[in-house]
Amino acid sequence: MGGKLQKLLIVVPCYNEEEVFPQTVKVIGTLLDDLIAAKKVSSKSRICFVNDGSKDRTWELIKKAARKNKRIAGISLSRNFGHQKAIIAGMYDSDADLYVTIDADLQDDCSAIREMLEKAGEGCEIVYGVRDSRDTDTWFKKYSALAFYKLMRLLGVNIVYNHADFRMMTRRAVDTLKQFPERNLFLRAMMPLVGFKSDKVYYDRKARPA
Numbered sequence: 001m002g003g004k005l006q007k008l009l010i011v012v013p014c015y016n017e018e019e020v021f022p023q024t025v026k027v028i029g030t031l032l033d034d035l036i037a038a039k040k041v042s043s044k045s046r047i048c049f050v051n052d053g054s055k056d057r058t059w060e061l062i063k064k065a066a067r068k069n070k071r072i073a074g075i076s077l078s079r080n081f082g083h084q085k086a087i088i089a090g091m092y093d094s095d096a097d098l099y100v101t102i103d104a105d106l107q108d109d110c111s112a113i114r115e116m117l118e119k120a121g122e123g124c125e126i127v128y129g130v131r132d133s134r135d136t137d138t139w140f141k142k143y144s145a146l147a148f149y150k151l152m153r154l155l156g157v158n159i160v161y162n163h164a165d166f167r168m169m170t171r172r173a174v175d176t177l178k179q180f181p182e183r184n185l186f187l188r189a190m191m192p193l194v195g196f197k198s199d200k201v202y203y204d205r206k207a208r209p210a
Contacts, residue, residue, distance in 0.1 A: 006097040006120070008035070008045040010113070011090030013083055017104040018056040019210035024104045025065045025072070031110050032071060040117055041098070048073045049104070050090040053080030087165060091174055099169045102129075105210075108166040109203040116168040116201050125173045125196035129166030131205045172196070 010028060017024065028047055035041045051059040051074065062074035075089055087101050098120055102108050108129060116127040169177075173196055 005039060005042040007095075008032070008041040008098045008100065008117075009091075009094050009096035010045075010047045010100045010102065011050065011087060011094075012047060012102060012104050013050045013052055013086035013090065014054060014058050014062065014104045015052045015080065015083070015086070016054045016056050017058050018054075018061065020105055020208070021058060021061045021065075023209055024106055025061075025069075027106060028102070028110050029069060029072065031113060035114070035117070040114070046071050046073055046094070046096075048075060048090045048094055050074075050086040051076040052083070052086040053077055083165070091169075092178060097171050099171070099174055100167070101169075102166050103164070105208045107206050107208050108164070109206065112166075112201045112203040113168070119199045119201065120168060120170065122199075123197055124199045125170040126198040127168040128198065128200045129164075130200045130202050131164075132202045170196075 010032065012024065012028065014021070032041075032045060032047060036043050036045060049062045049065070049072065051062055059074070059076050062072075062076075066072045066074050073094075075093060077086065077089060081089075091099050091101070098117070100113055100116065102110055102113075112129055116129070119127045176195070
């Protein structure tokens with residue numbers, strides 16, 4: 001992807017994230033500022049926080065952050081539609097060249113976005129963020145996750161192991177996703193169906209800070 005700098009949109013679904021939100025804005029905002037300063041992405045790049053019907057002050061904090069920083073935007077859904085639809089609302093509502101989706105709890109290492117951009121520069125249209133291990137998980141979560149992936153494979157679903165919803169997609173990949181008629185998309189299962197060249201970036205998942 002040579003030539004002009006790509007416009008990046010980082011979509012962050014939020015549900016009752018009042019405690020962690022100030023740190024989330026700081027961490028992801030600093031990363032975006034660094035990427036723009038290093039001319040890795042366009043200065044028109046943005047962060048879009050999607051308020052998924054939060055019951056706390058999350059939306060108020062999003063609006064406050066947007067007033068202070070022109071690179072931050074917010075969408076507030078009328079009620080809680082769920083994580084997947086919040087992600088889709090952020091991606092489908094905005095115009096960008098590259099889209100990254102990442103949760104607000106900072107457990108996914110946003111610095112991996114740098115490597116995702118490198119993969120995109122090599123021609124990848126979908127880049128999956130994949131956990132290196134599940135060492136921070138409880139015993140129950142570790143083995144229930146393993147059971148989930150086994151069940152998905154038995155059902156014939158080609159799902160990327162240890163990948164949640166931390167990924168990068170090109171505009172073409174997002175436009176293709178929009179063509180699926182399903183209303184209740186399970187994005188992890190849909191991504192391999194989109195097609196196009198893909199790759200993985202590995203990272204260590206962190207403990208939730210709040």
